[in-house]
Amino acid sequence: MIGKVIAGIISVTLITFLILLITFYFLQENIKVEINRLNYEIVEVITTQGYFSGDLYGELREQVNKYSDFYIQLKLEQWVKEGVYDTYYHPDEILNKPLQIGDKISIYIEDQHATIFSRLLTSALGFGSSGDYEQRIKSLKTGMVVKEYKDIRKGYDVMVDIQKYASNHGVALFVVTKLNEDGKYYGSSGHPDVPYTNLNYGDSTDELHTTGVNYIFDNGVFNRIISYYPNGEIRLINYIQQ
Numbered sequence: 001m002i003g004k005v006i007a008g009i010i011s012v013t014l015i016t017f018l019i020l021l022i023t024f025y026f027l028q029e030n031i032k033v034e035i036n037r038l039n040y041e042i043v044e045v046i047t048t049q050g051y052f053s054g055d056l057y058g059e060l061r062e063q064v065n066k067y068s069d070f071y072i073q074l075k076l077e078q079w080v081k082e083g084v085y086d087t088y089y090h091p092d093e094i095l096n097k098p099l100q101i102g103d104k105i106s107i108y109i110e111d112q113h114a115t116i117f118s119r120l121l122t123s124a125l126g127f128g129s130s131g132d133y134e135q136r137i138k139s140l141k142t143g144m145v146v147k148e149y150k151d152i153r154k155g156y157d158v159m160v161d162i163q164k165y166a167s168n169h170g171v172a173l174f175v176v177t178k179l180n181e182d183g184k185y186y187g188s189s190g191h192p193d194v195p196y197t198n199l200n201y202g203d204s205t206d207e208l209h210t211t212g213v214n215y216i217f218d219n220g221v222f223n224r225i226i227s228y229y230p231n232g233e234i235r236l237i238n239y240i241q242q
Helices: 002-049 054-064 116-124 155-164
Strands: 070-081 084-088 104-111 138-144 151-154 172-177 180-186 221-228 234-241
Touching (some): 002 116, 155 172, 155 221
Antiparallel strands (some): 070 104
């Protein structure tokens, strides 16, 4: 009689354990699929837009950490010439900077904890807490930038920035219009890129009329490209009319 009771308890325990094992296995696989999907979509956005924003990185962290405590490692291989790349790993060196066609971006995601399924399995097989048999959810996606980033602004944005940075001698603007492909600098002659001081827009004849080569139309479309000093501060803002 006692033997039957013990056998019944063992059977119920085994069945319960198997049900839990199967449940957590499928849960683990579903999370794997979701993490891979998120990683793929983020890399696709970056490679087709040519830009990895801090907001996008924050969204990725928020989404993956809904499932567990995930570690994210970024890698940017910046194209220099055929077969030669400069490699960066720190987010400050990668985020919020325009990427070039040919650059490679990689995102590696790894759960910092073993899955419940693997912990149950290793315990059942007698491996204890040995990390050699633990499974962690991982995802690695790499993509190549195929489209140059364009930060589109309007003409009135250009004029606002000229006025905004007029008193900042460390920052200069370079504006290229369709009638003047050589462009025109706005800033102080103390700036390393500016040949002569020109702080204001609208005070010279080439800017006063629609036929002026440097006239900026309010609704004109410009691509903004920013270059930086080694310390990360803005050096030059290029506006190129599209």
